[in-house]
Amino acid sequence: MLDDVNQLFDFVLKESLGSATILEDAFIQSAGHINTIAKLQTNKGVFILKWNHEELSPYKEEFKGLQLLDSLSQFKVPEPLHFGSNLSVNYLLMEFIPETPKTIKFWINLAESLATLHAQSNTHFGLDHDNYIGALPQSNKFHDNWIDFFINERLEPQIGLAYYEGLVDLSYLKNFQRIYPKLPTLIPKELPALLHGDLWSGNILATGDDMPALIDPAVYYGHREMELAFTKLFGGFESIFYATYSEIFPLQSGFQIREEIYLLYPLLVHANSFGPSYLTKVSHILKKYLG
Template identity: 45%
Template structure:
């Protein structure tokens, strides 16, 4: 594709005449994505129209994770705009077989990440969860942050789309009044923010590689709950995490509460298939 010539010139300062071959790969449901080779190295690129703010947030998230985590993160080569589209270019990470105790290593490394803390919940910039805006306006209190920055924006969006009935909104309001007695206090932890099986891979050296972050400083149970949402990770992962950074008692009973946020996100992105689980969860706590 011709736009790759512009990308290469912007990123590497190299002017080339011939088109560079691009192999299309899955980039999720939002952007186009592909892999190209330049000077015997492979790179992953995603592109879209009017996506500069999304790619900037992703770049910043990957950069922060690379600075604070022992987990492997794809190196950001650059973000820019050609005449046609916005793009984000990363190093290409080759997949490989898992090394022994892969899940144990993954759990221990995520526990290390979560021990990076902040004076507040949130972040100094907003970002995205999928293609939906995610407010990270700082708050000193997790319950305030969880209600006002996470659940309420998604709940209002679902109402505006006609996806949620008034009765369910009332159930959310009942839950909001109970959250302080249900959720124990934790110091803010740096979270990947969108950690499920589709956002990590086994790298060439057999270690976990994480990508597509929606980072913020949050309650770490929100991250662990998210990993359980679509089938969950291997039990060795949770055992190792808890051995490195023990969870507070009752955390397994709170998984449903924390997963109301990603479920609302999926409701707004993909429709009513996620409504039943939301209703079931509310029924347990209201």
Template identity: 40%
Template sequence: MNMDQLTKILRQSIGNSIQILSCDLVGGGCINQCYHLVTDDRAYFVKCNERSYLDMFEKEHEALVALAAHANLLIPKPINSGKVENDSYLVMEFIESSSQSTYYWERLGEGLAGMHRQTKNLFGWETDNYIGRLPQSNKWHQSWTKYFVQERLRPQIKLARDSRILPPDVQIDLEKLCGRMDQYIVPGLPAFLHGDLWSGNLMTGPLGEPCLVDPSVYYGHREIELAFTRLFGGFDERFYQTYNQCYPLEAGFQQRFDIYNIYPLLVHLNLFGRSYLSDIRQILRKYL
């Protein structure tokens, strides 16, 4: 994206008088082009993609607003989402990163526990959204097991099957697991979740505080959120200890983490290919 397009984006979002003083292309995952723009007003973070990604940016905008309303943690403020020419965009405040404070992990554990205590009478969310660039269904359910199977696992299984990257034996075992899910997971209250919490969506704010980015929010069982933090690592044990002190987990929760992580592994299978099949097979062997 050139400077003229970025200027149009900011003027649509902020005002016609704004001037860009510097522009840096920065890392923002594997989906979007991301820019750090310094203006005569302040610094902004801008995500850009093709026009067809507008709905994804609008859902992220909404999710950031919801996350800020539910979490006593630093969340970047979204400013505008829209389209310019053949591209779509999301503009938000730029968070200046620094080194972690002494109690960074304790603050994250306390903040996430407080967020998870915010509940509702159903599992789901008011709109569908996205996990990465993949659509994520959020129909309301009374049962967490039904929600997890019908709105999380089965859509990803179907996508992998239709893309011909899911071997028949793995599909059969996944369907067996779905049919037996009540044996493996426990009931719980619907908790407000970030929805895509791994170390890549956690950063450090200007005062050394934890900052959450790239949410995919919904009301779900809090164990699925904590399970995902374990999948790729990067979270200090002080985080888990503080979380459990603030909001104790049900006995045996660590034995359920693998079954929840089938969902992000299926997402990664659909996004990045067959290299994630071995991890899925390993979990299936554990439970079947």
């Protein structure tokens, strides 16, 4: 296995950076459910390599997402260098960004940069190509309004997958779909906003000078309340972040009343990716809004 990994490292480095690239050291940073991630020290610098053995590879779309964020935001993002497949392995090589502790100034800068990102708009909700959230395909077909996009490209694919995989039965599926007619009265209209798409604490980094960096994008033009709700899924960010964002780009009133609606999507993604335990929270949210 070690020989296979070293062979992968050698192939990717030479394919991406040239035959003169020499691997000096390698550190496995994580080996999760979806990706294995290694830090590669070379004679040409330090890089991050992600790889997996999935039938569908998300790395082409991640490459494009990083490029899009780099071109349209103030965030630092790791420069994507090369993606491809070798030895039945999908891989993505990118720039390594050293991390620093997250300070109060970092959270303020994060809020300012996110508000600027969300100010980037579009004529429709969606994106000109589909991508992935985690290992699951994410449809970004264009829609004129957020409710149609949210239902047809976010909620329906995930609850449908959960039903197909046997995580929920038909009665659960039909009860879930009862939320759809209520959405127009719950969610206010806004212009499409450019979103990172998977903004939780694990996908933000603090870099030098307290500046924020983003990784693992699932970008599209959506409702910015979706992004703010995402940040609260696993504990939330520091309070100064939300206060600063609200000063720059205030949300419409009542966000705290409706924010859990947006969590139905990531919770279903996690249920389909990691197991049915996340459905308990989904059921709680449905009961809250359906009675």
